Amino acid sequence: MRRALVMALALSCTGCAGSVLGPTGEAPEIYRLEVADAGGGAARLPLALGVARPRSAVSLDTERIAVVQPDNRFDYFAGIRWSEPAPQMVQALIVRALQSDGRYEVVVAAPSRVPTDLLLDLELRRFEAVHAGGGVAPSVRVEFQATLVDPRQVRRVSSIVASSEAAAADNRRVAVLDAYQRATAEAVQALADWLREVEPNPAR
Numbered sequence: 001m002r003r004a005l006v007m008a009l010a011l012s013c014t015g016c017a018g019s020v021l022g023p024t025g026e027a028p029e030i031y032r033l034e035v036a037d038a039g040g041g042a043a044r045l046p047l048a049l050g051v052a053r054p055r056s057a058v059s060l061d062t063e064r065i066a067v068v069q070p071d072n073r074f075d076y077f078a079g080i081r082w083s084e085p086a087p088q089m090v091q092a093l094i095v096r097a098l099q100s101d102g103r104y105e106v107v108v109a110a111p112s113r114v115p116t117d118l119l120l121d122l123e124l125r126r127f128e129a130v131h132a133g134g135g136v137a138p139s140v141r142v143e144f145q146a147t148l149v150d151p152r153q154v155r156r157v158s159s160i161v162a163s164s165e166a167a168a169a170d171n172r173r174v175a176v177l178d179a180y181q182r183a184t185a186e187a188v189q190a191l192a193d194w195l196r197e198v199e200p201n202p203a204r
Helices: 002-012 086-101 173-197
Strands: 029-031 045-052 064-068 074-082 104-110 118-130 139-150 155-167
Touching: 045 086, 074 173, 086 104, 086 118, 086 173, 118 155, 118 173, 139 173, 155 173
Parallel strands: 029 074, 045 104, 045 118, 064 118
Antiparallel strands: 064 074, 118 139, 139 155
């Protein structure tokens, strides 16, 4: 899956070189991330899990792809966009990963018409490429806090901060987007691994 994404990016970015922050008058290229199956293996729970759209700072709640400059100035890459706002894309990735994991019988994006037993509350804290300066390729940092909530008992079951960092191979767009792919996939996998160990014991 990762190879397929990188190939698609490489085809669309032929000729891209140097800084990815330069001005552009052309329509932006649109990208989305994918994650592999989460693996599974834990005992299946006959429960429905809702996954909330992550809360985030306004600066991250956008289709624009974020970058932090060496002087800590927050910016966005020119000429490229996510297919949807970052929190919405992360929500969809987590739903698909947890569906493939099989720990919960039903996993849906919340809010949903499907009644759910538990809610996964999320906060997207970091989703950005960080430039160190000096011509060094950026690193992508992804971090979100997840809290499993039992709404019937109005209680927090458990929480985790899932984070990951992946260095881009160079400053080209295709390399930075590949780093986004790797960092996001690792953070989502950490979330799935954690949920396999949590025993929710919701009210029945």
